[in-house]
Amino acid sequence: MVAALLLTLFCAASPAQAAGYRYWSFWESAAGAWTYATQGPATARPADGAVNGFRFAVSADSSDSAKPRTAPDFAKICADTPAKAGTKRVAVVVDFGTPEHAPAGETPPQQRAACAQIGTDGTSAEALAAVAKPLRYNSEALLCGISGYPGTGCGEQVDVSKEGAAEAKPKPDSASDSASASASEGSGGGPSLGLVAGVAAVVALGAAGWWQTSRRRRRDG
Template sequence: MTRTSSAPLRTPVAALLAVLLAASGVLLGAGGAQAAGYRYWSFWEADGKSWAYATQGPSLVRPDDGTVQGFRFAVSEDSADADRPRHAADFGAICADTPAKGGAKRVALVIDPGTAEDAPAGEKPPALRTACAQVAPDASSAEALASVAKPLRYDSSAMICAISGYPKSGCGEQVSGDGNKKDGSEKPSAPAPSSAPATDDGSGSGGGPSAGLLLGIGAILLLGIAAVLQARRRR
């Protein structure tokens, strides 16, 4: 008997593909919803007139006289997603009112507590400010910061938790979110230093679908293609 119409076959096949595509969309959406960031103070060094993410923590860096360094509080997934300080890295402008002195060095600091969107619940970020620290020639960046922005708070791994008492609590805690920045800051591409919060998903990235999730979606689509081919062979 000759089949006169393929409509009865096409309808189930189309329905199957629609279900598979919907399932893929749900899985991708779930992957995106799992994206998270960390709320912390990031440490920056001047690269000419621009900012570069520091590759060492401030307690390890011993800046030269005339150095400009920055601290920015924000929510970010990793160093590649971190927001730069929102002030120019200009030593001359920041230290203009602090004359050089024998037996001391000057370090210009930009302290940017970030925006209200990045603030912990119930807290309001203080205003961005600059300071010119005049410290001993062998002083670290952490010592320079402490000379102008006490009280500082650190965790057991020497990560800065608070500058000038902000925020009142917490330290590099994970927070939910999509990682999108709303203040237009340019984002760096430097690798994450040891002082940045580490992700705990083992994926090596700060968010987005994991390799396992993508493999699962691929398997679903392959099964769908196989079903379509089998249906065609039965015509």
């Protein structure tokens, strides 16, 4: 009886099927490493010498997004682009992702890096357009395609379990892009500690009731 109750409760406590989104994430360089951008490329205005990164992948939210696999090395990427008065240089890394994250029927191009030279007040979107046209946006100004990839779709929801994992990624610790990411699973991907504790308490009460009932029956019999 107790075992059946425990099994039923844990089945009910199991997290729902993980959901993610297939989209282009935007990254900036900081101390030689990639950091998730806090604003979109249309409003970000990188300084001369900055590195911007774009990565296509499936992820649940910003905290588990896959980073560009090319290091943010401005000196290397812009080595052949001399400084010019009235402009700024922005290194742009475009990582088209892996086959398992590609939409059906599409193959991701090889990742690339280029040096964009734009006006001093230019945005990251302008830097990207200077080196990776054609770009595709939807009606809400969401970046959907870079250099024609992917040809269709824009931020669609997908089943993460079916997409696989392109690389090891940290567990979500925030829900900036998906409010349900941390609510649907615990720190280890299963039921949360509070939920397990609640299940244990219910099972303990059930066991106590069963023991008292059995004892009463033996006494009355």
